[in-house]
Amino acid sequence: MKIDAHQHFWCFNPQRDAWITDDMAVLQRDFLPEDLQPLLQQHQFDGCVAVQADTSEKETEFLLNLAEKHPFIKGVVGWLDLGSDAIDERLEHFSTHKNLKGLRHIVQAEPDGYMLRKDFQRGISKLEQHNLTYDILIFPHQLEEAIALVNTFPNQKFILDHCAKPYIKDGKIKTWKRHIETLSGFENVACKVSGLTTEADWKHWNNTIIHPYLDVVFNAFGTKRTLFGSDWPVSVLAGTYAETVGLIEQYIAQFTETEQQHIMGLNAKTWYHLKD
Numbered sequence: 001m002k003i004d005a006h007q008h009f010w011c012f013n014p015q016r017d018a019w020i021t022d023d024m025a026v027l028q029r030d031f032l033p034e035d036l037q038p039l040l041q042q043h044q045f046d047g048c049v050a051v052q053a054d055t056s057e058k059e060t061e062f063l064l065n066l067a068e069k070h071p072f073i074k075g076v077v078g079w080l081d082l083g084s085d086a087i088d089e090r091l092e093h094f095s096t097h098k099n100l101k102g103l104r105h106i107v108q109a110e111p112d113g114y115m116l117r118k119d120f121q122r123g124i125s126k127l128e129q130h131n132l133t134y135d136i137l138i139f140p141h142q143l144e145e146a147i148a149l150v151n152t153f154p155n156q157k158f159i160l161d162h163c164a165k166p167y168i169k170d171g172k173i174k175t176w177k178r179h180i181e182t183l184s185g186f187e188n189v190a191c192k193v194s195g196l197t198t199e200a201d202w203k204h205w206n207n208t209i210i211h212p213y214l215d216v217v218f219n220a221f222g223t224k225r226t227l228f229g230s231d232w233p234v235s236v237l238a239g240t241y242a243e244t245v246g247l248i249e250q251y252i253a254q255f256t257e258t259e260q261q262h263i264m265g266l267n268a269k270t271w272y273h274l275k276d
């Protein structure tokens with residue numbers, strides 16, 4: 001099973017999607033399953049995991065509806081207000097959808113201390129009983145906080161998105177590397193090798209520039225806790241789908257065929273409880 005474990009869909013709305021600034025004009029349009037499916041087929045992917053890009057229940061409903069209509073969308077990582085007093089009721093409601101596999105909040109946009117808040121952690125504590133993962137979306141300076149979070153919930157599955165967005169464009173690696181190594185010590189955490197080209201110089205990155213960051217992640221998490229994700233369509237800011245896939249496939253050629261299969265799909269199947 002070959003899975004793109006991280007991509008997004010949206011019907012572009014300039015007000016809601018204000019994060020898509022004018023320097024990202026290529027993203028200022030709709031991106032829907034019919035746009036992605038040919039790319040998946042071209043690269044022999046069996047399916048994908050659709051991840052939230054907006055903090056609303058409407059977003060979660062939108063993605064779940066797409067997954068109902070398009071069987072190649074094997075799972076959805078949605079959004080619910082984890083800090084809400086109504087989180088139990090909302091989880092009960094959305095857990096009736098078989099395609100909901102996890103939740104995510106855009107913590108990278110939040111102030112320091114967000115993941116340590118009692119209301120947020122109360123929400124996290126409810127996910128295990130619903131068999132839901134939690135995707136951690138942060139910047140490197142928030143890694144220490146993420147370490148404290150995963151330490152608090154040893155039975156909860158966490159997946160670190162985009163390797164915590166290392167500062168590739170600035171060539172910074174040392175502090176991020178230390179924290180990644182610490183985080184990987186928790187067996188309940190996996191890491192997506194995704195979104196790296198957009199953390200580099202969009203126009204001037206190459207595989208050699210990104211390889212040291214991949215070295216850190218694979219040395220830390222191994223091949224059983226790393227998941228390939230394209231981060232399409234955001235990834236088109238820095239290259240084609242083929243270039244995004246090629247970066248990782250070229251790097252993991254050093255591993256056995258079985259290890260490659262885990263990175264390119266089987267790990268996603270395990271961590272997100274995906275069905276064939």
